[in-house]
Amino acid sequence: MRLERLATEMLIRAGVSPRHAETVARSLVHADLRAIHSHGMARLAVYLKRVEQGLIDLDQEPSIHKQAGATAIVNGKNHLGAVVGEAALQTALELAEQYGIGVVGVAASNHFGACSYYAEQAVEKGYILILMSNAPKSMAPTGGVRPFFGSNPIAAGIPTGVEPPFLLDMATAVAARGKIALAAQKGEAIPQGWAIDERGRDTTDPVQALRGALLPIAGAKGYGLSMLVDILCGLLTGAGYGPDVHSLYENDFFPQNVGHLFLTLRIENFMPLALFQQQMDTYIRQIKAEPKMEGQDEILIPGEKEWRTAAERRTNGIPLPDEIALELETICAKYQLTLEEARIQ
Amino acid sequence: MRLERLATEMLIRAGVSPRHAETVARSLVHADLRAIHSHGMARLAVYLKRVEQGLIDLDQEPSIHKQAGATAIVNGKNHLGAVVGEAALQTALELAEQYGIGVVGVAASNHFGACSYYAEQAVEKGYILILMSNAPKSMAPTGGVRPFFGSNPIAAGIPTGVEPPFLLDMATAVAARGKIALAAQKGEAIPQGWAIDERGRDTTDPVQALRGALLPIAGAKGYGLSMLVDILCGLLTGAGYGPDVHSLYENDFFPQNVGHLFLTLRIENFMPLALFQQQMDTYIRQIKAEPKMEGQDEILIPGEKEWRTAAERRTNGIPLPDEIALELETICAKYQLTLEEARIQ
Numbered sequence: 001m002r003l004e005r006l007a008t009e010m011l012i013r014a015g016v017s018p019r020h021a022e023t024v025a026r027s028l029v030h031a032d033l034r035a036i037h038s039h040g041m042a043r044l045a046v047y048l049k050r051v052e053q054g055l056i057d058l059d060q061e062p063s064i065h066k067q068a069g070a071t072a073i074v075n076g077k078n079h080l081g082a083v084v085g086e087a088a089l090q091t092a093l094e095l096a097e098q099y100g101i102g103v104v105g106v107a108a109s110n111h112f113g114a115c116s117y118y119a120e121q122a123v124e125k126g127y128i129l130i131l132m133s134n135a136p137k138s139m140a141p142t143g144g145v146r147p148f149f150g151s152n153p154i155a156a157g158i159p160t161g162v163e164p165p166f167l168l169d170m171a172t173a174v175a176a177r178g179k180i181a182l183a184a185q186k187g188e189a190i191p192q193g194w195a196i197d198e199r200g201r202d203t204t205d206p207v208q209a210l211r212g213a214l215l216p217i218a219g220a221k222g223y224g225l226s227m228l229v230d231i232l233c234g235l236l237t238g239a240g241y242g243p244d245v246h247s248l249y250e251n252d253f254f255p256q257n258v259g260h261l262f263l264t265l266r267i268e269n270f271m272p273l274a275l276f277q278q279q280m281d282t283y284i285r286q287i288k289a290e291p292k293m294e295g296q297d298e299i300l301i302p303g304e305k306e307w308r309t310a311a312e313r314r315t316n317g318i319p320l321p322d323e324i325a326l327e328l329e330t331i332c333a334k335y336q337l338t339l340e341e342a343r344i345q
Numbered sequence: 346m347r348l349e350r351l352a353t354e355m356l357i358r359a360g361v362s363p364r365h366a367e368t369v370a371r372s373l374v375h376a377d378l379r380a381i382h383s384h385g386m387a388r389l390a391v392y393l394k395r396v397e398q399g400l401i402d403l404d405q406e407p408s409i410h411k412q413a414g415a416t417a418i419v420n421g422k423n424h425l426g427a428v429v430g431e432a433a434l435q436t437a438l439e440l441a442e443q444y445g446i447g448v449v450g451v452a453a454s455n456h457f458g459a460c461s462y463y464a465e466q467a468v469e470k471g472y473i474l475i476l477m478s479n480a481p482k483s484m485a486p487t488g489g490v491r492p493f494f495g496s497n498p499i500a501a502g503i504p505t506g507v508e509p510p511f512l513l514d515m516a517t518a519v520a521a522r523g524k525i526a527l528a529a530q531k532g533e534a535i536p537q538g539w540a541i542d543e544r545g546r547d548t549t550d551p552v553q554a555l556r557g558a559l560l561p562i563a564g565a566k567g568y569g570l571s572m573l574v575d576i577l578c579g580l581l582t583g584a585g586y587g588p589d590v591h592s593l594y595e596n597d598f599f600p601q602n603v604g605h606l607f608l609t610l611r612i613e614n615f616m617p618l619a620l621f622q623q624q625m626d627t628y629i630r631q632i633k634a635e636p637k638m639e640g641q642d643e644i645l646i647p648g649e650k651e652w653r654t655a656a657e658r659r660t661n662g663i664p665l666p667d668e669i670a671l672e673l674e675t676i677c678a679k680y681q682l683t684l685e686e687a688r689i690q
Contacts, residue, residue, distance in 0.1 A: 069444035099414035168569040200638025218562035224513040224647035290489040293545025299488040302569035
């Protein structure tokens with residue numbers, strides 16, 4: 001794909017090795033294919049900026065720091081997040097191959113793109129992946145008002161036969177901080193339930209919300225889930241946690257020190273993979289055949305909408321949002337590359 | 346504790362072996378201590394009824410049906426859920442001792458009480474437990490109107506030093522079906538966001554809600570989580586899943602065939618346990634010291650409120666809700682036991 005080649009080339013010109021550049025580019029284009037533009041090429045500019053500022057270390061490879069039984073810790077050595085994530089996924093898959101399950105905690109990582117990128121890979125190999133990551137602070141604990149936890153995502157991928165795979169990829173915050181920043185720029189109100197102001201009151205004013213904190217999903221349940229992810233990804237692995245996970249954007253000084261947890265399950269330890277896939281297909285068809293709400297044509301399974309979008313975009317190309325295309329043109333100019341070719345894959 | 350002895354005695358008189366009767370009683374009293382009365386002695390009557398009806402098998406022990414590497418499947422043999430859960434927990438802890446992680450899928454189980462019962466045990470032994478269970482249908486998939494998934498809980502326990510442990514125990518439905526049934530009895534409205542009617546419209550009428558379906562937490566995210574739990578606990582283990590998990594109550598014919606997944610982590614594989622506990626204490630104090638919302642005295646961590654209630658009730662006894670006390674009196678009469686002694690522990 002041309003967009004992938006373009007991103008790879010940009011990363012190479014910034015000093016990233018060809019193999020790692022390809023990994024990062026694949027993870028970004030994966031998100032844009034699924035129309036999750038917030039985790040696609042929109043992140044490339046800040047990745048490149050951090051590489052140029054020396055806030056990403058390109059000269060050391062992520063390595064296994066501790067391995068015993070079915071568990072390991074991967075030290076990301078502050079490499080690009082997708083490079084670290086890829087190494088962790090491969091380690092987790094190897095452990096699962098041997099023990100039926102693999103758990104890999106990851107420290108010293110960076111923003112690693114969409115979780116579904118890793119889930120999709122595991123699924124293609126016939127494994128189940130459960131994946132979590134912590135993130136820079138944006139949410140307060142329930143009862144608090146100041147950002148402490150990140151919007152710490154939880155994701156899972158489960159293989160199917162011919163039906164689209166189960167690909168769940170969800171933040172534990174109701175809405176992304178970026179959406180609120182965008183509303184503030186446009187002077188628009190945000191929906192109730194997204195955020196609180198600095199005194200802890202519900203607010204629909206994005207400016208107040210940015211001074212306050214994001215709300216977790218489902219009240220105290222989301223706070224609990226976010227804290228769980230933070231402990232497993234950060235405290236347990238030696239990565240940053242709580243407010244010590246540093247920002248990708250407003251931070252010219254510190255490595256992010258993001259932590260992740262990769263948990264891979266080998267289905268064959270439980271039942272033959274082919275039988276599992278067949279049962280998943282039947283199960284999904286059964287769900288989709290359930291009676292629908294008024295005005296609802298069909299029931300989708302998690303990740304199905306994005307799966308279809310990706311299939312369509314693989315054929316017809318990715319219509320990049322204008323502001324991302326503009327940003328890429330700036331990078332192109334800097335590295336003497338042309339965007340034209342890449343726009344239509 | 347007297348209530349525990351009473352419940353044990355009741356179960357023994359119904360034919361349960363003393364050891365298993367103690368396990369079930371402990372799990373029920375655990376919930377009542379924490380004021381989670383929905384999962385405490387309130388369940389004893391239906392457990393006993395199902396034992397008497399022959400819908401629970403007391404003559405076979407749960408057994409390990411498949412073990413390879415760090416994974417196992419426990420066949421519950423349709424014993425009481427807490428008996429099955431206890432066996433699965435011990436298996437998962439042994440696997441984690443050996444491999445750093447243990448994953449035990451459980452089939453042919455029954456309602457196994459509050460997840461926090463198992464999480465608390467793991468925590469006392471210095472292990473992290475992540476636990477899920479599927480449950481009889483009550484929620485529709487997003488876009489659907491008919492119950493298909495259960496309110497499938499997700500729970501986690503994480504050890505601390507001197508601070509209360511992290512004990513998260515959450516349903517993936519907004520509210521329990523029992524609360525809606527209670528509102529219907531009393532002729533009261535239910536809050537918006539709990540349920541939909543049979544055409545998929547939001548409803549505050551509990552009668553309409555009971556004909557419709559419960560809503561998952563956080564919209565499609567809760568639907569995704571509930572489906573994930575169902576696949577891991579049911580489809581992967583050989584237990585029932587989707588509408589094939591049978592009801593505890595309105596079902597005089599079928600074993601429930603509930604499925605669970607126990608995932609235990611050995612902290613020492615990642616860092617010394619004492620250091621982990623100390624860092625957890627510091628982390629919790631840091632969260633509790635965050636600035637509070639107006640009118641909020643303190644920030645609680647998941648499970649802290651229930652932890653305090655349990656400590657207080659261990660000293661002062663459990664004030665059982667009247668309807669539960671009445672139910673116990675009926676059972677007492679049947680088995681020629683007296684409740685009096687047990688009321689104040």
